[in-house]
Amino acid sequence: MPKPLHQQTASELAMQLLQLEVKAEQIVLSCLERITEREPHVQAWSHLAADAAIDRARELDRGAVQGLLHGLPVGVKDLFDTFDMPTTYGSPIYEKNQPAADASVVALCREQGAVIMGKTVTTEFATFNPGKTRNPCGLTHTPGGSSSGSAAAVADCMVPLAFASQTAASVIRPAAFCGIVGYKPSFGRINRAGVKPLSESLDTLGFLGRSVDDVALFAAAITSERDLFPFESPAELDDVPRIAMCQTHEWSHADADTQAAMQEAEKKLTQNGKSLSHLVLPELFAKLLQAQTEIMGFDLVRSLAHEWCNHADLISPALTAVLEAGMEISPERHRANLALAHQARMMVADAFGDADVILAPSTIGAAPDTLEQTGNPVFCRVWTLLGLPCVHIPFFKAQNGMPVGLQVVGRYGEDKQVLRAAKWLAFQLMPG
Amino acid sequence: MPKPLHQQTASELAMQLLQLEVKAEQIVLSCLERITEREPHVQAWSHLAADAAIDRARELDRGAVQGLLHGLPVGVKDLFDTFDMPTTYGSPIYEKNQPAADASVVALCREQGAVIMGKTVTTEFATFNPGKTRNPCGLTHTPGGSSSGSAAAVADCMVPLAFASQTAASVIRPAAFCGIVGYKPSFGRINRAGVKPLSESLDTLGFLGRSVDDVALFAAAITSERDLFPFESPAELDDVPRIAMCQTHEWSHADADTQAAMQEAEKKLTQNGKSLSHLVLPELFAKLLQAQTEIMGFDLVRSLAHEWCNHADLISPALTAVLEAGMEISPERHRANLALAHQARMMVADAFGDADVILAPSTIGAAPDTLEQTGNPVFCRVWTLLGLPCVHIPFFKAQNGMPVGLQVVGRYGEDKQVLRAAKWLAFQLMPG
Numbered sequence: 100m101p102k103p104l105h106q107q108t109a110s111e112l113a114m115q116l117l118q119l120e121v122k123a124e125q126i127v128l129s130c131l132e133r134i135t136e137r138e139p140h141v142q143a144w145s146h147l148a149a150d151a152a153i154d155r156a157r158e159l160d161r162g163a164v165q166g167l168l169h170g171l172p173v174g175v176k177d178l179f180d181t182f183d184m185p186t187t188y189g190s191p192i193y194e195k196n197q198p199a200a201d202a203s204v205v206a207l208c209r210e211q212g213a214v215i216m217g218k219t220v221t222t223e224f225a226t227f228n229p230g231k232t233r234n235p236c237g238l239t240h241t242p243g244g245s246s247s248g249s250a251a252a253v254a255d256c257m258v259p260l261a262f263a264s265q266t267a268a269s270v271i272r273p274a275a276f277c278g279i280v281g282y283k284p285s286f287g288r289i290n291r292a293g294v295k296p297l298s299e300s301l302d303t304l305g306f307l308g309r310s311v312d313d314v315a316l317f318a319a320a321i322t323s324e325r326d327l328f329p330f331e332s333p334a335e336l337d338d339v340p341r342i343a344m345c346q347t348h349e350w351s352h353a354d355a356d357t358q359a360a361m362q363e364a365e366k367k368l369t370q371n372g373k374s375l376s377h378l379v380l381p382e383l384f385a386k387l388l389q390a391q392t393e394i395m396g397f398d399l400v401r402s403l404a405h406e407w408c409n410h411a412d413l414i415s416p417a418l419t420a421v422l423e424a425g426m427e428i429s430p431e432r433h434r435a436n437l438a439l440a441h442q443a444r445m446m447v448a449d450a451f452g453d454a455d456v457i458l459a460p461s462t463i464g465a466a467p468d469t470l471e472q473t474g475n476p477v478f479c480r481v482w483t484l485l486g487l488p489c490v491h492i493p494f495f496k497a498q499n500g501m502p503v504g505l506q507v508v509g510r511y512g513e514d515k516q517v518l519r520a521a522k523w524l525a526f527q528l529m530p531g
Numbered sequence: 532m533p534k535p536l537h538q539q540t541a542s543e544l545a546m547q548l549l550q551l552e553v554k555a556e557q558i559v560l561s562c563l564e565r566i567t568e569r570e571p572h573v574q575a576w577s578h579l580a581a582d583a584a585i586d587r588a589r590e591l592d593r594g595a596v597q598g599l600l601h602g603l604p605v606g607v608k609d610l611f612d613t614f615d616m617p618t619t620y621g622s623p624i625y626e627k628n629q630p631a632a633d634a635s636v637v638a639l640c641r642e643q644g645a646v647i648m649g650k651t652v653t654t655e656f657a658t659f660n661p662g663k664t665r666n667p668c669g670l671t672h673t674p675g676g677s678s679s680g681s682a683a684a685v686a687d688c689m690v691p692l693a694f695a696s697q698t699a700a701s702v703i704r705p706a707a708f709c710g711i712v713g714y715k716p717s718f719g720r721i722n723r724a725g726v727k728p729l730s731e732s733l734d735t736l737g738f739l740g741r742s743v744d745d746v747a748l749f750a751a752a753i754t755s756e757r758d759l760f761p762f763e764s765p766a767e768l769d770d771v772p773r774i775a776m777c778q779t780h781e782w783s784h785a786d787a788d789t790q791a792a793m794q795e796a797e798k799k800l801t802q803n804g805k806s807l808s809h810l811v812l813p814e815l816f817a818k819l820l821q822a823q824t825e826i827m828g829f830d831l832v833r834s835l836a837h838e839w840c841n842h843a844d845l846i847s848p849a850l851t852a853v854l855e856a857g858m859e860i861s862p863e864r865h866r867a868n869l870a871l872a873h874q875a876r877m878m879v880a881d882a883f884g885d886a887d888v889i890l891a892p893s894t895i896g897a898a899p900d901t902l903e904q905t906g907n908p909v910f911c912r913v914w915t916l917l918g919l920p921c922v923h924i925p926f927f928k929a930q931n932g933m934p935v936g937l938q939v940v941g942r943y944g945e946d947k948q949v950l951r952a953a954k955w956l957a958f959q960l961m962p963g
Binding site for chain 1 (some may be wrong): 614633634638683718754830835838
């Protein structure tokens with residue numbers, strides 16, 4: 100018996116849609132049924148557009164295939180503007196905000212035939228103050244942030260695909276905590292128009308799905324880079340990627356579960372006497388964690404100037420603290436931080452050595468058993484600042500049964516290689 | 532007899548406001564009177580907020596000094612969001628658009644005590660389709676674009692300061708055509724949140740005024756970089772800037788007036804036997820003009836995806852042609868263009884040689900005698916792509932009496948040096 104439609108991946112559904120074996124309407128209805136059942140527990144959505152989604156699916160079913168995402172339900176993080184749905188940016192300041200236009204990627208997504216199911220919960224301005232969403236793998240646990248609703252909705256099979264964005268850790272961390280695949284592209288690869296800006300030098304839009312194929316399909320559709328997808332099946336891959344394990348300068352933060360995930364990966368990848376290299380990043384890179392934090396704070400003060408000047412009373416204490424810290428960073432210090440980041444970016448391709456990709460921790464461990472915070476971003480901040488493409492692969496369980504995984508990191512601009520390597524690694528590491 | 536208030540520069544007014552010799556209300560009323568008289572001819576404004584400006588000025592007069600822009604009237608390009616005024620982006624698609632928030636720089640401007648006088652006309656999405664504005668120096672001539680209304684309003688003494696933005700030539704060209712000072716900062720120096728994005732790798736916010744002091748004051752207020760202003764008086768400057776004349780690879784486009792302006796500058800700067808160097812940019816830089824054009828086209832297609840997909844009928848034929856050309860640029864070609872730009876950016880500081888700044892053409896000549904187009908951007912595209920700070924100084928008259936000038940270009944991040952050099956050069960070159 101085949102899996103229910105809502106449990107299938109986007110790539111599986113896309114194939115059936117192309118071959119007219121299934122209708123968009125059936126997929127949308129299956130997802131909506133799942134949402135009805137689970138949303139009271141998970142609370143992934145800030146706005147659900149059920150009727151519009153059904154209408155759109157029927158319209159698509161009547162026409163020719165529009166694009167790579169034809170008939171596929173997509174969740175949109177509520178940091179992204181939508182012309183036909185409210186957009187709150189996770190803040191009470193924007194409780195009734197109705198943008199005039201779609202964010203660029205949302206418009207492109209519709210053009211490729213996707214069905215926008217609604218807006219998914221983001222933390223307050225995609226920073227650290229949690230929304231209402233719970234982790235579908237364990238409802239008392241945080242789903243991670245800031246793309247909390249997108250990750251929970253995909254993990255809980257409410258939609259196969261959802262948009263995310265990362266300024267510190269907001270694509271990779273929620274993917275890790277919810278046990279799905281997250282892809283943060285190289286910096287600058289995805290147009291950000293119409294997505295609430297937090298930090299121009301860090302903000303990166305990304306993609307969530309339940310397989311590497313799915314995030315690659317999603318990215319290929321949005322970027323028109325059709326060679327991102329499909330790739331060969333992993334078994335056929337001639338070029339086994341050269342992988343280096345990298346604990347990073349933040350390794351002391353890794354808990355027992357993340358340490359065990361790294362060991363498990365090493366064990367599986369060195370089976371049959373295969374060798375695996377280990378990489379130590381240059382000493383300079385140890386300074387990047389603080390630099391990223393300061394750059395983000397400095398930029399947030401400016402990006403949220405309107406909100407701070409006019410609605411300070413509606414900004415959470417947590418974000419207020421971030422803004423107040425940001426105000427302490429002088430323009431001179433900010434420029435020094437940017438110069439340090441530039442220096443590291445110039446060095447990092449060489450630092451990879453012989454490796455095609457790095458395998459590194461995504462999070463310090465599994466999702467904390469709390470809804471009061473969204474977890475530690477420490478293992479993502481540096482890669483965000485470096486602008487490197489990252490793919491999270493879920494393959495391991497923590498002691499308490501919650502998902503853990505690792506991220507595959509590539510050289511700048513080598514998004515295709517990183518997606519390929521992630522697919523190969525998922526095949527090697529995932530059980531079954 | 533002192534000059535009427537609306538004719539005085541922002542720096543002159545700021546001093547009198549600080550010393551309580553003049554009230555904000557008097558300044559605003561003087562500017563409004565000028566606007567009433569001249570707006571029927573110049574048409575610089577898409578929205579004028581006369582009553583709100585008077586109320587705001589009175590409120591400021593009752594309180595303590597808020598910041599560097601206390602009591603100074605400012606015009607805001609209608610590409611920048613304002614929470615209390617409509618924002619059309621120069622397009623009929625957004626005829627009735629009312630944003631929820633101020634652009635970051637507008638909020639910061641208000642925080643510094645400025646009085647926002649209204650929204651100034653921009654070309655359609657700050658590209659090439661002109662708005663209604665005429666050049667105050669000659670009403671049948673284009674004011675240049677895209678910051679047409681901002682440049683015309685400042686040149687015509689309707690406001691002392693106005694915001695601009697440049698993706699190709701939109702700060703420097705209108706400043707040149709209207710005979711005022713324009714400052715395009717180093718790329719990334721000014722937060723762009725809330726300004727309609729066209730090209731993430733090119734868009735740069737900038738400042739217009741009637742003196743170098745004024746644009747420096749304006750920038751210092753917005754960036755919190757207080758050392759940008761004030762500087763010493765030019766006569767006291769110990770360090771005479773080392774200047775290199777640079778014709779650039781686009782020199783064949785320069786008409787007789789621009790050629791004469793370059794000769795005039797050279798003559799004045801070599802008086803009394805002083806020497807002046809001449810700089811030839813590396814051969815690679817000849818490719819940047821086309822690269823900039825293609826990058827802009829590629830990005831525009833994505834940034835305006837919503838408008839293209841939903842309102843193609845309301846996009847002008849001129850912009851449609853730009854978008855259609857942009858669609859022909861493949862992602863691979865786009866990445867190659869960005870890589871070329873990166874390579875040139877890495878080389879350019881060395882290419883300056885011994886010079887502190889370059890003196891180069893701003894435009895091919897004076898403002899064309901037409902309102903059907905906004906003039907040729909060819910002398911600005913490359914500096915925009917390189918992300919270098921540029922200041923236009925007006926000092927010369929074309930054969931037909933219209934203003935012409937040159938731009939001072941500095942190394943990346945050396946905004947302070949470029950402003951200082953521009954002040955020194957303005958002192959040397961300006962008549963009287």
